[in-house]
Amino acid sequence: MASKRDWLEAGLLVLSEDGAPALTVERLCADLGLTKGSFYHRFKGMAGFRTDLLEHFEAEHTSRYIAGAEAGGGAASVKLNRLVDLILDDKGGNHDLEIAMRAWALQDSEVQALQQRVDRLRVDYVKSLWRDLGGPEAEVEPMARLLYLVLVGAQQVVPPVPAEDLREIYTLAMRPASHDGRDDA
Numbered sequence: 001m002a003s004k005r006d007w008l009e010a011g012l013l014v015l016s017e018d019g020a021p022a023l024t025v026e027r028l029c030a031d032l033g034l035t036k037g038s039f040y041h042r043f044k045g046m047a048g049f050r051t052d053l054l055e056h057f058e059a060e061h062t063s064r065y066i067a068g069a070e071a072g073g074g075a076a077s078v079k080l081n082r083l084v085d086l087i088l089d090d091k092g093g094n095h096d097l098e099i100a101m102r103a104w105a106l107q108d109s110e111v112q113a114l115q116q117r118v119d120r121l122r123v124d125y126v127k128s129l130w131r132d133l134g135g136p137e138a139e140v141e142p143m144a145r146l147l148y149l150v151l152v153g154a155q156q157v158v159p160p161v162p163a164e165d166l167r168e169i170y171t172l173a174m175r176p177a178s179h180d181g182r183d184d185a
Contacts (some may be wrong), residue, residue, distance in 0.1 A: 002032050004042050008056040011049065016097035020104040020111075023050075028042050054114045057101065061094060066125050076132030083129070084170050087151065088163040095160040098152070122149050147173060 002010075010031050014022050015066070025039050025046060032038075043049040070082035105115035127144040135143065150169055154161035 001038060002034055002042075004052070005056075006032065007039065007042055007049070008053055011053045012057065012060075012097055015100045015104070016094070019100050020107065023053075025049075031145075050110065054111065057097075058114060058118055058121075061097070062096045062121050066121075069125075069129075069173070080129045080133070080174065083126075084167065088167055088170075095155045099153050119148070 007028060011023060014027055014031065025036055028049075029039055040051070043052065051136050058161055065083060065086050068086045069079045072082075074082075101111065101115060104161075105112040123144050126147050127140050130143050130147075131137070131140045147170070150173060151166070154166050
């Protein structure tokens with residue numbers, strides 16, 4: 001029998017491959033090779049599954065990254081670099097999933113509320129790190145948004161920006177955090 005996590009991961013895969021319209025009990029059961037009874041044993045219908053799927057998305061694609069960046073402590077610069085590494089080294093290649101979630105959010109108010117919360121959590125975490133780096137307070141919000149928008153934009157272009165190229169962009173964008181702008185001459 002598949003675990004709840006197995007069902008949710010299958011749901012994220014369907015979503016990333018074929019979008020929200022393909023997210024049906026029949027498709028999930030076919031992909032997992034299980035019966036509808038197995039689905040209904042785990043979830044209170046498709047509405048319950050969707051709610052659990054959205055919570056799972058948030059946990060796996062936001063909270064997990066923040067926890068990973070915080071693991072081991074260290075200075076804000078270490079955490080920020082760890083966060084970038086975690087996101088760019090993720091072998092799951094979640095570009096398609098992020099695109100699918102944003103498309104779904106345009107059509108569904110529950111998904112839109114989740115996407116707004118996830119975006120806010122992500123930007124707020126980067127703001128806290130940027131603030132801890134000691135830059136001017138007036139730059140905290142714009143820089144956090146810039147760093148996040150780079151990621152979102154890199155996922156939206158066709159083809160998505162490869163991780164190694166995105167790493168170079170982040171290195172360039174975060175350079176002001178390690179250099180105060182004065183000439184060292």
